[in-house]
Amino acid sequence: MTVTTTTSPTPRPRIDWTRPVLWLFAAVLFLLILLPLSWLAVFAFTDKNRHPTLANFVTLFSNPDFLDPLLTTAIIATTSALICCIVAAPISWLVSRTDMPGRQTIRALVTASFVTPPFLGAVAWELLAAPNSGLLNQLYRLFAGEDADALFNIYSMTGIIFVISCYTFPFVFVLVANALDTMPGELEDASAILGGNAWTTARRVTIPLALPALVAGALIAFLQAMTLFGSPAILALPAGFHTMTTKIWSLFQYPPKLELAAAAAVPLLVLTILLLQGQKALLGRRGYSVIGGKYGAPRRVELRGWRWAALGFCFLVLLNPVFLPYLALLNAAFSPNATTLVTPSTATLHNIVFVFTELSSTQLALKNTVILGTATATIGTVLALVIAYVTTRKVIAGHRALGFLATAPVAVPGIVLGVGLFLSYTRPPFVLYGTLWILLLAFLTINLPSAYQQLQAAFATIHPELEEASRILGATRLQALRQITAPLLRTGVIATWCFIFIGVMRELSAAIVLFTSQTKVLSVLIYDLNEGGDLAAIAVLGIAMLVITFAVVLAVNQIPISGGNAGAKLRNG
Amino acid sequence: MRNKISRRDVLKASAALAAGTVFASPARAAAPEPVAITSDLVAAATKEGKLVFYSSMDLPVGEKLGKAFEAAYPGITVQIERSGSERLFQRVAQEFDSNIHTADVVNSADASHFIRWKKSGWLMPFVPDDVAKHFPDNYRDPDGMAVTTRLWLSSIAYNTNLVKAEDAPKSFADLLDPKWMGKMVKGHPAYSGTIMTTTFQIVRELGWPYLEKLSKQRVMQVQSSTDPPKKLALGERAVMADGNEYGIVLLKEAGQPVEPVYPTEGTPTISGPTGIFATAPHPNGAKLFQAWLHTRKTQQFFVDFTGQHSVHAQVQPKAGRRKLSDIKLMKEDPASVEAMTEEIKTRYARLFRV
Numbered sequence: 001m002t003v004t005t006t007t008s009p010t011p012r013p014r015i016d017w018t019r020p021v022l023w024l025f026a027a028v029l030f031l032l033i034l035l036p037l038s039w040l041a042v043f044a045f046t047d048k049n050r051h052p053t054l055a056n057f058v059t060l061f062s063n064p065d066f067l068d069p070l071l072t073t074a075i076i077a078t079t080s081a082l083i084c085c086i087v088a089a090p091i092s093w094l095v096s097r098t099d100m101p102g103r104q105t106i107r108a109l110v111t112a113s114f115v116t117p118p119f120l121g122a123v124a125w126e127l128l129a130a131p132n133s134g135l136l137n138q139l140y141r142l143f144a145g146e147d148a149d150a151l152f153n154i155y156s157m158t159g160i161i162f163v164i165s166c167y168t169f170p171f172v173f174v175l176v177a178n179a180l181d182t183m184p185g186e187l188e189d190a191s192a193i194l195g196g197n198a199w200t201t202a203r204r205v206t207i208p209l210a211l212p213a214l215v216a217g218a219l220i221a222f223l224q225a226m227t228l229f230g231s232p233a234i235l236a237l238p239a240g241f242h243t244m245t246t247k248i249w250s251l252f253q254y255p256p257k258l259e260l261a262a263a264a265a266v267p268l269l270v271l272t273i274l275l276l277q278g279q280k281a282l283l284g285r286r287g288y289s290v291i292g293g294k295y296g297a298p299r300r301v302e303l304r305g306w307r308w309a310a311l312g313f314c315f316l317v318l319l320n321p322v323f324l325p326y327l328a329l330l331n332a333a334f335s336p337n338a339t340t341l342v343t344p345s346t347a348t349l350h351n352i353v354f355v356f357t358e359l360s361s362t363q364l365a366l367k368n369t370v371i372l373g374t375a376t377a378t379i380g381t382v383l384a385l386v387i388a389y390v391t392t393r394k395v396i397a398g399h400r401a402l403g404f405l406a407t408a409p410v411a412v413p414g415i416v417l418g419v420g421l422f423l424s425y426t427r428p429p430f431v432l433y434g435t436l437w438i439l440l441l442a443f444l445t446i447n448l449p450s451a452y453q454q455l456q457a458a459f460a461t462i463h464p465e466l467e468e469a470s471r472i473l474g475a476t477r478l479q480a481l482r483q484i485t486a487p488l489l490r491t492g493v494i495a496t497w498c499f500i501f502i503g504v505m506r507e508l509s510a511a512i513v514l515f516t517s518q519t520k521v522l523s524v525l526i527y528d529l530n531e532g533g534d535l536a537a538i539a540v541l542g543i544a545m546l547v548i549t550f551a552v553v554l555a556v557n558q559i560p561i562s563g564g565n566a567g568a569k570l571r572n573g
Numbered sequence: 574m575r576n577k578i579s580r581r582d583v584l585k586a587s588a589a590l591a592a593g594t595v596f597a598s599p600a601r602a603a604a605p606e607p608v609a610i611t612s613d614l615v616a617a618a619t620k621e622g623k624l625v626f627y628s629s630m631d632l633p634v635g636e637k638l639g640k641a642f643e644a645a646y647p648g649i650t651v652q653i654e655r656s657g658s659e660r661l662f663q664r665v666a667q668e669f670d671s672n673i674h675t676a677d678v679v680n681s682a683d684a685s686h687f688i689r690w691k692k693s694g695w696l697m698p699f700v701p702d703d704v705a706k707h708f709p710d711n712y713r714d715p716d717g718m719a720v721t722t723r724l725w726l727s728s729i730a731y732n733t734n735l736v737k738a739e740d741a742p743k744s745f746a747d748l749l750d751p752k753w754m755g756k757m758v759k760g761h762p763a764y765s766g767t768i769m770t771t772t773f774q775i776v777r778e779l780g781w782p783y784l785e786k787l788s789k790q791r792v793m794q795v796q797s798s799t800d801p802p803k804k805l806a807l808g809e810r811a812v813m814a815d816g817n818e819y820g821i822v823l824l825k826e827a828g829q830p831v832e833p834v835y836p837t838e839g840t841p842t843i844s845g846p847t848g849i850f851a852t853a854p855h856p857n858g859a860k861l862f863q864a865w866l867h868t869r870k871t872q873q874f875f876v877d878f879t880g881q882h883s884v885h886a887q888v889q890p891k892a893g894r895r896k897l898s899d900i901k902l903m904k905e906d907p908a909s910v911e912a913m914t915e916e917i918k919t920r921y922a923r924l925f926r927v
Contacts, residue, residue: 065922133807155793238793240926253763253918254663337829339807358636360653426671434673516668517625517654518675528656531764532632533800 036420043262056263113321119230124325172217179213227413229509414509458492604717607705624858658766683766719848767798
């Protein structure tokens with residue numbers, strides 16, 4: 001939908017600050033992404049004295065200590081991506097294209113699992129499915145007898161794949177549901193008119209149209225699963241194996257082997273880039289679902305007697321990422337013993353008192369997290385907004401490169417970025433380690449691609465003729481942006497802001513490399529507590545974290561000028 | 574005058590413990606003059622208003638200590654940075670390398686860390702009055718850089734709901750019985766100073782073959798030495814292969830179904846010294862905390878409340894708890910731990926796969 005006409009550079013009396021401002025943003029972006037990656041490359045290909053060498057890679061690929069985690073990671077990522085698609089596709093179809101009752105509730109619940117940080121989910125599933133103390137296994141033994149083998153063992157490859165899938169499937173859901181929502185109903189009608197029955201229509205029209213979204217979703221799920229740090233660290237180490245991310249992290253142990261850590265990050269990086277390229281090649285003509293512009297709303301399939309069964313299926317799936325974990329966390333928060341079912345007589349406020357009055361890191365971590373969440377979301381939205389503007393309106397030369405740079409961090413796993421940022425900002429000219437700035441940079445970089453893509457999509461829906469009208473009437477480009485484009489973008493902007501804020505709350509893999517005692521964030525505090533086995537404190541903090549997230553998201557959506565329902569937008573995009 | 578008093582106390586204390594030498598004997602001792610808690614020190618510390626304590630103590634225990642200090646000296650807040658000692662050691666190195674100095678006081682469960690910190694010149698000499706008078710020489714640095722604040726054990730233990738007393742392991746060798754396959758939990762020496770010290774003593778007494786056999790028992794591998802007692806209390810595993818004995822003692826006193834076992838080969842013993850960093854951003858707060866931490870009153874409170882042990886000559890063991898002198902202990906040797914740290918980390922990772 002973009003228009004290729006360029007605005008004519010007629011001389012104007014007033015100074016147009018647009019170009020300098022845009023170049024500044026481009027420079028910032030360049031620095032933000034290329035600096036850490038360059039340092040990573042330098043360390044990966046040099047020895048301690050910075051002499052060029054390939055020895056790091058030789059060590060890496062000849063040592064089973066590294067090859068095993070690589071294989072493990074590949075298995076986990078592939079399986080998780082498959083499971084995510086198998087689960088997310090039917091749910092998004094049910095929610096988007098059928099008359100199943102409670103569709104909005106299901107969407108909200110999927111959002112809830114998206115908002116849940118994966119490491120918190122992993123701890124909650126420890127409470128539920130640790131082989132002996134897990135609540136579900138205790139329940140099972142009530143029926144199967146005390147000596148029965150565990151029904152579930154969360155400290156296993158299967159356990160990790162399961163937990164990762166629980167908190168990754170929302171990515172697939174959002175993409176597929178979004179594609180189905182915007183799919184023109186006329187195409188399906190045409191198929192029906194031509195005599196195709198429901199199944200033929202699905203096979204020949206609906207599924208092919210939704211396929212690009214599903215492939216994109218599978219890819220994102222794969223990347224998420226591959227780059228997660230928290231869940232494997234919490235569940236794989238007790239079981240006695242590493243994934244790539246936990247292995248990279250263990251290289252930070254004293255004496256730190258930064259060269260190896262940088263080298264170990266390279267396979268993750270290369271794999272990600274290959275996959276993204278593969279997706280491009282596979283899908284080719286992307287986005288054909290919106291080619292025709294606005295069609296009529298798609299027709300909903302009538303499920304008749306299956307309506308309630310479908311809803312039951314959705315609830316059954318959502319038991320795993322939402323209901324069970326939250327029940328387990330609530331139970332642990334109020335119980336004297338994290339995996340004993342709390343009763344009115346044993347309920348205690350001890351854990352809550354401990355976390356909020358005795359635990360000296362709580363306040364600092366809360367403060368840091370909220371500051372970083374707000375700052376990252378605000379700066380990130382502005383940055384993404386400007387880049388999206390530049391690339392959709394093709395304002396400066398090299399806009400294509402800018403768009404590429406903004407999407408590039410997708411290819412950089414959090415822990416890899418963490419290593420890169422650590423290498424970049426612990427030495428002159430930029431010494432930022434030990435301050436919140438380095439975390440801000442990390443969170444900004446990690447969240448930029450999705451923010452940029454959301455806002456780019458939002459821009460694409462606004463025709464440039466509105467801006468042009470404003471400029472013909474004498475406004476500068478910035479004025480036109482402020483007065484015309486900005487108000488039209490409010491919903492998208494708010495959704496993006498919330499998206500980044502949630503992203504900051506979820507982030508652990510870069511933070512774990514970059515924090516210091518004064519710049520601790522909630523995710524790191526929770527991870528620390530897990531290493532000490534303080535599960536009840538985690539439950540309390542985790543619940544507090546979710547309350548904050550929901551409160552902030554709701555509050556931002558209430559901003560009067562915002563208009564529209566960004567929450568709905570958030571769920572869709 | 575001071576020496577006369579301390580000598581007598583030293584003898585008394587050493588006789589009770591006889592658990593090896595944590596600090597090498599003074600060749601050329603140059604400890605600064607002992608410092609008492611004066612109103613000037615308190616005023617200067619209060620003016621700083623804060624101190625940051627890097628510690629590996631079990632979190633509820635450490636925070637309780639911090640709160641006790643805050644109650645004794647209103648106006649000063651204690652921020653406790655808890656992590657495993659080995660992790661803290663790495664972070665201190667990482668932060669100091671980047672010229673970040675946020676830590677004031679540090680307590681490590683790996684006494685060998687103080688050897689390296691002292692060599693690097695990172696510690697501030699400071700000797701509180703009580704330390705000069707009541708702490709035995711072998712538990713304090715001759716140059717006043719650190720002093721053993723606490724002493725504790727890493728024992729075996731079992732969950733009494735899952736294991737009958739007569740079936741419980743009595744020794745480390747018993748843990749190699751196939752019946753414990755998949756039923757044990759232990760901490761990690763690359764994270765926990767307690768486990769590093771424990772692993773060193775076990776390797777010295779029993780050799781690597783013991784750990785090699787243990788690694789084939791499908792042991793649940795957690796990180797902190799504070800975690801195995803908790804996993805035991807939850808019933809997640811039946812037997813603890815290593816971990817804080819004081820955690821077990823406290824949980825047992827709280828009515829949880831756990832029981833410590835002091836292995837027949839001897840129980841690994843850990844000294845936790847405390848020192849002040851030369852670059853402490855709150856030097857007066859740090860000194861006040863260090864002085865307060867080693868008074869008879871604080872040490873007694875610490876012993877009573879945390880189930881650990883003190884080398885302060887006037888501190889009494891809590892009634893009803895097992896005395897250290899009744900337990901066969903393994904000897905400490907921080908200098909050898911320092912020499913073996915890398916070997917332990919590498920060989921352990923190879924055996925246990927993480």
